[in-house]
Amino acid sequence: MATDRRRAILEGAARVIARRGVRGLRMEELAAEAGVSTALIYYHFKDRAGILRHTLEFISDRADRYTSDVEDAAGPSDAREELEQSLLLEFQDVPEVRENSTAWGELRASAIFEPELRGDLARATLAWIHDVADLLSCVRPTTPAPALTASAERLTGLLEGLSTRWLSGALPLTHARELVREAISVEIETLSD
Amino acid sequence: MATDRRRAILEGAARVIARRGVRGLRMEELAAEAGVSTALIYYHFKDRAGILRHTLEFISDRADRYTSDVEDAAGPSDAREELEQSLLLEFQDVPEVRENSTAWGELRASAIFEPELRGDLARATLAWIHDVADLLSCVRPTTPAPALTASAERLTGLLEGLSTRWLSGALPLTHARELVREAISVEIETLSD
DNA sequence: TGTCGCAGACTGAAAATTCAGTCAATAGTG
DNA sequence: CACTATTGACTGAATTTTCAGTCTGCGACA
Numbered sequence A, B: 001m002a003t004d005r006r007r008a009i010l011e012g013a014a015r016v017i018a019r020r021g022v023r024g025l026r027m028e029e030l031a032a033e034a035g036v037s038t039a040l041i042y043y044h045f046k047d048r049a050g051i052l053r054h055t056l057e058f059i060s061d062r063a064d065r066y067t068s069d070v071e072d073a074a075g076p077s078d079a080r081e082e083l084e085q086s087l088l089l090e091f092q093d094v095p096e097v098r099e100n101s102t103a104w105g106e107l108r109a110s111a112i113f114e115p116e117l118r119g120d121l122a123r124a125t126l127a128w129i130h131d132v133a134d135l136l137s138c139v140r141p142t143t144p145a146p147a148l149t150a151s152a153e154r155l156t157g158l159l160e161g162l163s164t165r166w167l168s169g170a171l172p173l174t175h176a177r178e179l180v181r182e183a184i185s186v187e188i189e190t191l192s193d
Numbered sequence C: 001t002g003t004c005g006c007a008g009a010c011t012g013a014a015a016a017t018t019c020a021g022t023c024a025a026t027a028g029t030g
Numbered sequence D: 001c002a003c004t005a006t007t008g009a010c011t012g013a014a015t016t017t018t019c020a021g022t023c024t025g026c027g028a029c030a
Helices: A003-020 A027-034 A038-044 A046-072 A078-086 A095-111 A114-138 A144-165 A171-191 B003-020 B028-035 B038-044 B047-072 B077-088 B093-111 B116-140 B145-167 B173-191
Strands: none
Touching: A003 A027, A003 A038, A003 A046, A003 A095, A027 A038, A038 B093, A046 A095, A046 A114, A078 A114, A078 A171, A095 A114, A095 A144, A095 B093, A095 B145, A114 A144, A114 A171, A144 A171, A144 B093, A144 B145, A144 B173, A171 B145, A171 B173, B003 B028, B003 B038, B003 B047, B003 B093, B028 B038, B047 B093, B077 B116, B077 B173, B093 B116, B093 B145, B116 B173, B145 B173
16 A cells, blocks of 8 residues: 555654654654655655644544544443543553644644644544533433533543643643543533533 | 843743744744844843743743732622632733733643753642632632642643633634633532532 | 944754655556 | 556655854944
């Protein structure tokens, strides 16, 4: 398959971004990481901004995949459990997860200064909020949709905030997980009104 | 006064950082923004890292100032109100606030890749969490301290997450403010158990 | 008259991007 | 089947751009 090297570049980009940040991504380092020439990067992705955009897409696809993996594996567990699992997925000390979270956070932060990234980012965020709202509706089926969405926005927003704290070493993993679990309780309890 | 231009450089730096990020700060752009030559920047602040350090200091002094301004001005309003005010401070479309939030977010994001920054950041975060926990204890005086701290950690974490979304154009200001107000309600209600 | 505050042109290094082609595979053709 | 035309993937070696930091000197004024 000819998409081999292309994919290698995207995987390499995720790794380099997780290691150095978006701003620290050097084409030469990326080329070395992916085991290709710098020119090939330009062949596949017009320019630096191009790789950034495609890497963002790549990362959010990958995250979707491992999210749904767990969903399937969970089997007949209850909805509340599934929600918790899904949100806690982000807080694991596994290279792939850490890499994804770091890169996601970086891309999100870069979007503040690079409007071209905003479109993809907004789409991915919206989809995520929607997924979480769906899970919430399984837990509290009678809640009106707007309330579910607001809850999902708060939960995902919190996740992003805590994730950055975790990655910057300000928040131990177990504590982050605990805060997320409590936040879920808090949200679910108020949804029952 | 000879500190005129020096100050102009710091103010310009705050503006440029808000526009381009810490990582996007270019000496030439800063010079233009402040209406001085690039050489003058080096004259007053040894090097790039020097301006960054001084600008961050400049910005956090400014933030302290306007935080306490509002606290004083509030007068004899109730504790709940004060908490809300204090947390919503971060979400205003005023250049100064935007500059501050941006710089804070940048700093937080950079800390992931630059461990030297972590110390100051951790201290500032802890102080913030503590302040919020104090405000919460005014609202719900009978709550045990650990529960207050956890609530404060969630609220401040959420704030950071939403702030990034706001700055990256993914979340309109009014909606952000609404989510924060709701989050406060949700947290306060569960503290009464 | 020396030194402080300052500007504009400049430099060297690092990084992004392009160029000019090679190579391997595939398709058409007599 | 032999051949050649074409194309997509790929590279090493430039070229161009970007940027932090420096050099030279000038005017004000103590």
